[in-house]
Amino acid sequence: METIIRCSSLSHYSDCPRRAAAKMFFSEISEKYGFDLTPVNTSAGAAVGTAMHKAIEAALVLRSRGLPYIDEVKKVTEASILETAREGIIWDDTTFDKATGAMQAARQAHAILDIFPELQEVSIEGEFTADLGDDFILSGHIDIRGKDNDVHTIQDFKSGVMARVNIPQYGGYSLLVRSAGQKVDLLREIYVKRVGKTKPQPAPIIKEYEPAMAENFAWAVIKKIKSEMKAFRNSGSPWVWLPNPNSMMCSEHYCPAYGTKFCKCRKKDLKNG
Numbered sequence: 001m002e003t004i005i006r007c008s009s010l011s012h013y014s015d016c017p018r019r020a021a022a023k024m025f026f027s028e029i030s031e032k033y034g035f036d037l038t039p040v041n042t043s044a045g046a047a048v049g050t051a052m053h054k055a056i057e058a059a060l061v062l063r064s065r066g067l068p069y070i071d072e073v074k075k076v077t078e079a080s081i082l083e084t085a086r087e088g089i090i091w092d093d094t095t096f097d098k099a100t101g102a103m104q105a106a107r108q109a110h111a112i113l114d115i116f117p118e119l120q121e122v123s124i125e126g127e128f129t130a131d132l133g134d135d136f137i138l139s140g141h142i143d144i145r146g147k148d149n150d151v152h153t154i155q156d157f158k159s160g161v162m163a164r165v166n167i168p169q170y171g172g173y174s175l176l177v178r179s180a181g182q183k184v185d186l187l188r189e190i191y192v193k194r195v196g197k198t199k200p201q202p203a204p205i206i207k208e209y210e211p212a213m214a215e216n217f218a219w220a221v222i223k224k225i226k227s228e229m230k231a232f233r234n235s236g237s238p239w240v241w242l243p244n245p246n247s248m249m250c251s252e253h254y255c256p257a258y259g260t261k262f263c264k265c266r267k268k269d270l271k272n273g
């Protein structure tokens with residue numbers, strides 16, 4: 001049986017390895033090992049981010065053909081938020097309903113499109129996989145690849161109330177692209193802040209990373225995930241993964257292990273726990 005490790009999981013792993021494992025290996029841990037993990041809904045931030053990504057991709061395709069894209073951005077963001085809302089969104093103080101989410105996603109998309117350069121040899125939304133050995137597979141969905149002034153870049157769009165550091169994710173992308181025989185010179189993140197609807201949209205922030213450093217970071221996380229999952233398959237004990245109850249995401253809204261036998265660090269209901 002193949003075990004998929006997604007590049008997008010690498011950056012969160014060290015925040016709480018046990019939560020990351022519960023999310024990554026939800027089916028195996030609950031079905032094969034009988035732990036009572038609880039599915040969690042999509043956060044408002046993730047829902048807005050997904051809508052923004054879809055809108056940017058659609059707009060870049062139109063822009064490359066010299067066509068207008070403003071209406072398409074609006075249509076795509078509204079459709080995406082509606083689709084995610086059907087499965088459930090955990091609203092927050094910044095994004096509290098569908099209309100706000102769609103509006104934020106659209107203006108974030110425009111903020112990025114306004115500064116995003118015309119690249120050469122562009123590839124949008126590429127899916128890559130690589131064999132990590134021992135039946136583990138690394139998988140990643142890369143937003144954009146392209147040459148910028150003869151520099152081979154991987155470009156990733158991020159949004160959120162707070163900027164996070166995602167070096168291992170980008171290192172994973174670099175490993176995937178290079179293992180497919182293609183060149184990577186630079187990893188670039190374009191971050192746009194999610195702010196309340198009455199506040200002006202801040203301009204995007206660009207961060208760049210060297211592929212070699214990011215790949216080393218990604219490898220270190222990948223090796224840990226592999227060895228800890230193998231240890232869990234031998235022992236069946238959640239204690240192969242360190243819990244971090246101090247994590248900002250330690251909440252029943254974001255963690256499938258919260259208040260379950262898989263992680264008893266926190267209880268859902270202290271009176272009945």
Ligand code: SF4
Pocket residue numbers: 016018019243244245246247249250251255256257258259263264265266
């Ligand atoms: S309940 Fe908190 S400590 Fe336990 S796995 Fe979830 S996030 Fe980590």
